[in-house]
Amino acid sequence: MSGNVLVVEDNEQNLYxxxxxxxxxxxxxxxxxxxxxxxxxxxxxxxxxxxLDIQLPGMDGHAVARELRRIPALDGVPIVAVTSxxxxxxxxxxxxxxxxxxxEKPINPDTFLDEVVSYVRPEVRP
Amino acid sequence: xxxxxxxxxxxxxxxxxxxxxxxGLTETGQLRILTAREIEAARSETARTQExxxxxxxxxxxxxxxxPDGIFITDPETLEILDCNTxxxxxxxxxxxxxxxxxxxxxxxxxxxxxxxxxPEGRARFVEQLRQRGVITIESVHxxxxxxxxxxxxxxxxxxxxxxxxxxxxxRDISERRRAEEELARHREHLEELVASRTAELAVERDRxxxxxxxxxxxxxxxxxxxxTPLNSIIGFTGVLLKGLGGPLTExxxxxxxxxxxxxxxxxxxxxxxxxxxxxxAGQLRVSSAPFALTEAVEGCLRALAxxxxxxxxxxxxxxxxxxxxxxxxxRRVEQVLLNLVSNAVKFTETGSVTVSxxxxxxxxxxxxxxxxxxxxxxxxxxxxxxxxxxxxxxxxRFEGTGLGLSxxxxxxxxxxxxxxxxxxxxxGSTFSFRLPAGEAPADIGTEGR
Numbered sequence: 056m057s058g059n060v061l062v063v064e065d066n067e068q069n070l071y072x073x074x075x076x077x078x079x080x081x082x083x084x085x086x087x088x089x090x091x092x093x094x095x096x097x098x099x100x101x102x103x104x105x106x107l108d109i110q111l112p113g114m115d116g117h118a119v120a121r122e123l124r125r126i127p128a129l130d131g132v133p134i135v136a137v138t139s140x141x142x143x144x145x146x147x148x149x150x151x152x153x154x155x156x157x158x159e160k161p162i163n164p165d166t167f168l169d170e171v172v173s174y175v176r177p178e179v180r181p
Numbered sequence: 182x183x184x185x186x187x188x189x190x191x192x193x194x195x196x197x198x199x200x201x202x203x204x205g206l207t208e209t210g211q212l213r214i215l216t217a218r219e220i221e222a223a224r225s226e227t228a229r230t231q232e233x234x235x236x237x238x239x240x241x242x243x244x245x246x247x248x249p250d251g252i253f254i255t256d257p258e259t260l261e262i263l264d265c266n267t268x269x270x271x272x273x274x275x276x277x278x279x280x281x282x283x284x285x286x287x288x289x290x291x292x293x294x295x296x297x298x299x300x301p302e303g304r305a306r307f308v309e310q311l312r313q314r315g316v317i318t319i320e321s322v323h324x325x326x327x328x329x330x331x332x333x334x335x336x337x338x339x340x341x342x343x344x345x346x347x348x349x350x351x352x353r354d355i356s357e358r359r360r361a362e363e364e365l366a367r368h369r370e371h372l373e374e375l376v377a378s379r380t381a382e383l384a385v386e387r388d389r390x391x392x393x394x395x396x397x398x399x400x401x402x403x404x405x406x407x408x409x410t411p412l413n414s415i416i417g418f419t420g421v422l423l424k425g426l427g428g429p430l431t432e433x434x435x436x437x438x439x440x441x442x443x444x445x446x447x448x449x450x451x452x453x454x455x456x457x458x459x460x461x462x463a464g465q466l467r468v469s470s471a472p473f474a475l476t477e478a479v480e481g482c483l484r485a486l487a488x489x490x491x492x493x494x495x496x497x498x499x500x501x502x503x504x505x506x507x508x509x510x511x512x513r514r515v516e517q518v519l520l521n522l523v524s525n526a527v528k529f530t531e532t533g534s535v536t537v538s539x540x541x542x543x544x545x546x547x548x549x550x551x552x553x554x555x556x557x558x559x560x561x562x563x564x565x566x567x568x569x570x571x572x573x574x575x576x577x578x579r580f581e582g583t584g585l586g587l588s589x590x591x592x593x594x595x596x597x598x599x600x601x602x603x604x605x606x607x608x609x610g611s612t613f614s615f616r617l618p619a620g621e622a623p624a625d626i627g628t629e630g631r
Binding site for chain 2: 160
């Protein structure tokens with residue numbers, strides 16, 4: 056069973072948009088609205104991709120990324136930051152925290168899918 | 182003071198003058214009989230000498246009494262006060278009778294007295310020093326009869342009086358000087374305090390400014406995030422719907438959604454402009470440097486703006502010298518500047534053309550954006566590159582934009598070691614020149630990437 060994506064996003068509309076795009080491409084989306092619930096899902100499930108919003112209520116995305124990276128089941132699984140942080144060093148901070156890639160919001164619906172899926176090994180894509 | 186206690190023998194002046202013989206003595210010292218004339222001459226000589234001595238003493242006495250300084254004459258062995266002037270009495274609050282005959286130590290406080298005692302040998306050494314150095318000046322303290330003390334500067338010298346050495350001390354009350362010195366020291370200290378407190382104030386102000394700066398940066402980061410989050414869903418869903426992913430659309434629905442999309446993208450451009458300018462001002466914007474073909478950047482920019490030019494019926498022309506080759510700069514930022522200049526040209530031109538040319542001129546690679554638009558008046562030119570300055574309020578309403586584009590362009594050009602200049606006149610169109618350092622000579626002819 057492949058094509059599971061964990062989407063960590065607190066904004067309902069943005070979650071709907073991402074889910075809509077991913078499900079349209081055959082991904083199975085599991086959503087988590089904050090860090091603790093994302094960690095819980097990550098520990099109990101199997102995922103091929105994690106999309107992580109950085110500005111989250113409570114535990115911020117960088118801390119979530121660091122915690123996700125400690126989970127053995129996520130070894131080698133790309134974590135892509137999807138964030139509207141656009142200040143200098145934001146990308147670097149995300150990568151330092153353990154993210155594999157970085158996509159800036161607002162996302163471009165024409166290219167978003169190709170961009171995030173490019174981080175996933177072809178054999179585990181849906 | 183120099184008069185000996187016993188009168189000199191008659192004719193001593195003559196002895197001094199001649200150094201050979203007295204009137205009553207032969208050169209070998211034998212007595213001889215003087216003539217009456219000789220006796221008369223010797224007497225008048227003596228009288229003159231005594232007269233001169235009296236005059237000398239009177240002059241000294243006058244000086245001694247009228248001196249503004251206190252003067253003491255003391256015996257260096259016993260420290261007994263032999264004489265003192267009126268000023269010395271007044272300074273110390275004693276009468277002359279109370280002082281003459283007493284030890285000079287009566288004027289010194291206990292601790293100073295201990296120092297000046299030094300025993301007979303110490304005093305003899307002091308006299309010897311005085312003889313060698315002529316004058317010795319010391320600062321000390323005197324105690325008045327009423328017990329009050331005051332600082333004192335004393336200059337001492339040796340005098341011969343009645344065949345023995347005496348010390349003449351000239352005393353000056355230096356209370357005023359001391360007060361001035363203390364005052365000066367206080368001022369100096371106060372000044373240091375002022376400097377220290379001003380420094381502390383400035384440090385506080387600096388900290389406050391830095392805190393404000395951090396707050397501004399945090400505010401911008403937050404605003405940028407907060408504004409982008411809803412835009413994400415507006416732009417995202419509009420795109421999804423326009424692609425027909427939400428179901429089939431009528432032509433009218435597509436047109437209206439297209440307007441939503443274009444407005445949302447404009448809003449995003451504004452947010453990006455504000456963010457860019459604040460990054461530049463916060464020194465957070467970094468530029469990179471790598472070789473790239475300028476022709477590609479120009480062509481990309483024209484491609485992006487071709488639809489807008491077409492809608493207005495403008496022709497977009499590229500006149501790029503093929504020998505321009507590669508430039509070494511930050512491609513993304515160069516494209517940002519070009520896009521800004523060309524979209525401005527399209528925005529402010531109703532009929533005619535927009536021409537982009539690029540040539541090497543000496544140390545520069547110059548890209549010119551020339552339009553046949555409304556032009557800019559001489560008084561508006563200086564404000565052109567200031568933030569938030571669309572030229573007149575009428576224009577601001579006719580042409581959308583933040584008024585940040587040109588100010589960002591100029592700052593970017595400066596960061597890229599280049600510059601942007603403009604030539605324009607109302608009705609005659611405008612030409613913006615964007616200069617970048619040419620760097621090395623064009624080795625390759627710019628065919629790369631065409």
